[in-house]
Amino acid sequence: MPRVTQLYEYHVKHAKMTEFAGYDMPLWYTTTTDEHLAVRNSCGIFDVSHMGRFEVGGKGATEFLEGMVPTKVRTQPVGRAFYTLFLNGRGGIIDDLIVVKTTESTYTVVVNAANSGTDMKHLVDRAPGGVEIAEVTDSTIMVAVQGPGASESLQPICSADLSQLKRFRSVPTEILGKRSLVSRTGYTGEDGFEIIVYGPTVQNPKDGLEIWERLAGASTPCGLGARDSLRLEAGLPLHGSDIDATTNPFEADLAWVISEGKGEYFGRAAIDTARESGPETIRRGLVLGKGIPRHGFNILDESDSRTGTVTSGTFSPVLRKGIALCRVRREASEVGSPVKVVIRDTIEGGNLAKTPFYDEQTYGWKRAAQH
Amino acid sequence: MDFSGYQIPKELLYTKEHEWARVEGAIIRVGITDYAAKSLNDVVYVTLPKPDERVEQLKAMGSVESIKAVSELYSPLSGTVTAVNSELLMHPELVNKSPYSEGWILELKPERLDTERKVLLDAKGYAAHLASINKDQPTSSQSP
Numbered sequence: 001m002p003r004v005t006q007l008y009e010y011h012v013k014h015a016k017m018t019e020f021a022g023y024d025m026p027l028w029y030t031t032t033t034d035e036h037l038a039v040r041n042s043c044g045i046f047d048v049s050h051m052g053r054f055e056v057g058g059k060g061a062t063e064f065l066e067g068m069v070p071t072k073v074r075t076q077p078v079g080r081a082f083y084t085l086f087l088n089g090r091g092g093i094i095d096d097l098i099v100v101k102t103t104e105s106t107y108t109v110v111v112n113a114a115n116s117g118t119d120m121k122h123l124v125d126r127a128p129g130g131v132e133i134a135e136v137t138d139s140t141i142m143v144a145v146q147g148p149g150a151s152e153s154l155q156p157i158c159s160a161d162l163s164q165l166k167r168f169r170s171v172p173t174e175i176l177g178k179r180s181l182v183s184r185t186g187y188t189g190e191d192g193f194e195i196i197v198y199g200p201t202v203q204n205p206k207d208g209l210e211i212w213e214r215l216a217g218a219s220t221p222c223g224l225g226a227r228d229s230l231r232l233e234a235g236l237p238l239h240g241s242d243i244d245a246t247t248n249p250f251e252a253d254l255a256w257v258i259s260e261g262k263g264e265y266f267g268r269a270a271i272d273t274a275r276e277s278g279p280e281t282i283r284r285g286l287v288l289g290k291g292i293p294r295h296g297f298n299i300l301d302e303s304d305s306r307t308g309t310v311t312s313g314t315f316s317p318v319l320r321k322g323i324a325l326c327r328v329r330r331e332a333s334e335v336g337s338p339v340k341v342v343i344r345d346t347i348e349g350g351n352l353a354k355t356p357f358y359d360e361q362t363y364g365w366k367r368a369a370q371h
Numbered sequence: 372m373d374f375s376g377y378q379i380p381k382e383l384l385y386t387k388e389h390e391w392a393r394v395e396g397a398i399i400r401v402g403i404t405d406y407a408a409k410s411l412n413d414v415v416y417v418t419l420p421k422p423d424e425r426v427e428q429l430k431a432m433g434s435v436e437s438i439k440a441v442s443e444l445y446s447p448l449s450g451t452v453t454a455v456n457s458e459l460l461m462h463p464e465l466v467n468k469s470p471y472s473e474g475w476i477l478e479l480k481p482e483r484l485d486t487e488r489k490v491l492l493d494a495k496g497y498a499a500h501l502a503s504i505n506k507d508q509p510t511s512s513q514s515p
Contacts, residue, residue, distance in 0.1 A: 016412070031413040031467075032438045225412070229438050292416050292436050315415040315438050322416070344434075346418075 005049035006141045006205035007212050015223055021113035023050040025224050032225035036317045039188050039230055040363050043149035043219035046227055047212065049141045052116025053196060054123070057106040059130035065099065065107055068123065068266055070249065072259040076101045081170040081183040084257050086111075086122055087267030091248040091274045095119050096239050098194075100170045100183055108181060108196070110142070112239050126266065141200045141208040145215060146192035146222075146230075148367075153218040154193055157211065158182060162193070167365060176214065178207050187227065189234025189356050191365040229314045232323060234364065235285050235355020241295060242283060242311040242325045251279040251327070281308065282333045285357060286324045288350035291343045293324035300340040300347070307332040310341065318358045328352065372494050374501040377406040380471055384447065384488060385497035386429065391471065392447040392491065394484070401447055402475040403435060403466060406501055411437040414466040417444075419455045419477060426452060426479060428487050433476075435466065448487050450479040 002024040011017060015026030026047065028035060038044045056065060066073040071084040080101050086094040095115040100108040111119045116137065123133050145154045151162045160173035160182060170183035179198045186192040200208030228238070237243045243252040248271065258271065286293060293313035301307045308328030316323045328339075337352045360366045372379045383391040389407035393400040408414060416436040426432040426446035433444040455477045459465060466474040481487070492500060 027439075028412055033413045033415065036438075225439050291418070292441075294441065315436065317415075317438070 003050075004202060005047055006200040006202055006208040007047045007049060008202070009205065010209060010212055010216075010221075011047065014221065018224065020224055021050060023113060025050060026221070028223040028225045029221045032223070032229060033317045035220055035222040035226035036229050036233075038220035039147045039190055039222060039226065040318060040358075041147070043145065043147035043153045043192075044188075044222040044226065045153070045212070045215045045219050046144040046146065046222050047141070048144050048194070049137075049208075050113040051137070051142055052111040052113060052119060053136045053140055053142065054109040054111070054120065055106065055134045055136055056109060056123070056131065058132035060128055061105050061107060061131050064127055064131045067264060068126065069099070070258040070262065070265055070267070070271060071099075072262055073099070073101075073107075078103055079169050079171060081168050081185050085249060085254065086119060087249075087265075087271065088245055089267060089270060091267050091270030092245040093239065093243050093247055093249065093252060093254075094122060094245055096237070096243065096254075098183070098185060100181065102170070102172065102181065110194075114240055136198075139201055140196050140198050141205075141211070142194060142196050143212060143215065144186055144188075144192065144194045145219065146186045146188040147190045147219070149219065150190070150192040153215060154182075154195070156218070157214050158195075165193075167191075176207070176211050178211070187234075187236055188230040189236070189358070189364045190230075228312075229317065232312060232314050232325065233316050233318060233357050235325065235357060237283060237325060238312055242327075247283075248274045248279070250274055251281055251283065253283040279330055281327045282330050283311070284326055284328050284333055284335065285353040285355040286310070286313075286326050286339060286341070286350055287319065287353045287357060288322040288324075288341060288348050290322075291341070291346070291348040292322035293326075293341050293343070293350075297324075298342045299326055299328060300342065301332055302338055302340075304340070307339070316357055318363060322348075322350075323353075323357050325355075372498060374406070374498045375505070377404070377409065377501065378471065379404070379406075379494045379498050379501075381494040383471070384491040384493060385500075386445055386447050386491060387500055388429070388443075388445040390445055390447050394488065397480065398453055398478050399448060399450070399481050399484075400475050400478050402470055403442075403444070404497070405470045407435075407442065408467045408470045408474070411435060411440060411442055411467075413437050414463045417459045417463050417466070417476070419459070420452050422452050422454060424452045426450060428490065435463075444476065446479070447491055448479065448481045449483055450481040452477055452479050454478040
């Protein structure tokens with residue numbers, strides 16, 4: 001039997017359900033296109049309670065995490081939420097994650113649902129005595145409130161002044177009187193928040209459902225279909241499809257997470273070697289003139305030599321075109337290069353493209369900052 | 372007639388792959404069923420055969436895609452394509468809005484209508500087929 005989140009009772013009444021990472025999750029409530037456009041144009045909410053949530057604290061927590069990720073930890077200010085990676089000894093990406101520095105010596109770590117067991121073991125196996133790691137996935141809910149209208153939807157039930165919360169910042173607060181952690185982060189490219197509310201369990205989900213239903217009254221509930229098309233349109237990789245334990249940060253086009261002048265961390269030796277040799281393939285965006293690129297489709301150059309593979313693709317509701325993330329050979333990876341994609345028995349033309357795929361004056365969190 | 376909210380017009384013939392055929396006169400109009408359209412959720416792209424192309428009964432002749440999924444389109448009958456609904460190239464959502472009229476897919480001139488129509492289901496048979504494939508999950512369809 002698949003697991004369920006605390007908000008299952010709402011989803012099963014209103015959504016088409018699907019199994020994802022061992023959880024029975026909403027795929028769509030109305031249509032993926034409508035939910036997608038609600039997030040780009042106003043506000044959508046997503047139940048992301050399936051994602052793994054760990055609290056890391058105790059003596060030496062900062063030094064421990066410093067040694068586990070390629071991003072600087074000690075110098076991050078309290079209240080910062082930052083994106084980083086867990087690496088294996090070969091420099092491959094075990095998972096991508098968000099770390100929230102909640103106090104000088106405590107951290108909340110949010111990881112992909114499918115990897116949370118692996119991540120937990122990765123941490124516990126290497127944690128020195130004194131460091132405490134607790135999983136809080138089952139005793140908290142997590143909801144993403146995303147879109148240009150996110151502040152307006154969340155503010156009425158949130159005690160903190162959201163206008164004072166900058167992007168990639170986090171604040172402990174109350175939502176409908178319940179202890180919460182609100183971060184200005186997300187997986188859609190839009191302005192928005194990810195909230196963790198402490199307390200609700202599957203056995204006693206009442207407080208969680210009340211918050212979800214209040215938010216649903218002011219925004220559009222969205223399923224995993226829109227979550228995937230939104231993150232793809234924003235050019236954000238999905239671990240397990242676009243990046244995985246065999247991809248290093250240079251191949252993943254995520255080298256920016258590696259802080260300069262950082263000391264030892266797990267995977268460092270392999271990262272230094274990989275930086276020297278450079279990636280053989282690199283992650284890129286791709287836009288097609290016609291057709292929809294899908295996972296596993298081959299990419300050819302103009303002389304029909306194979307240069308790469310589509311790692312995830314969809315139809316972009318904003319561009320009205322097929323878009324994809326792909327892995328292409330470095331020498332054929334220049335943005336703008338013409339490419340061909342083999343779609344079943346036809347070949348369609350397109351170009352490698354910058355990400356986000358949409359015009360950032362019109363969509364995405366940067367446009368909100370202009371007002 | 373319907374099956375748990377999915378329309379199944381009684382004058383049409385159906386494949387188990389969820390295409391319909393309107394058998395009236397010399398030219399047969401073809402589309403996908405309300406059930407297929409709703410299972411796809413939101414049709415965003417269709418790949419159609421060209422006019423004059425030959426198609427074979429229950430062989431793939433194109434595809435209908437949603438944001439998440441690709442669904443093959445099977446011809447209900449063998450014959451020659453006489454027209455395709457070119458509106459769908461600009462407005463694929465017509466397949467969802469109106470699967471049995473404006474969202475039609477193509478028209479064909481059948482070759483062996485009398486023998487091949489026996490392979491197709493009538494509305495009652497198609498409703499029973501939907502009931503059998505949805506035995507375990509009353510509101511679900513093929514996985515996305």
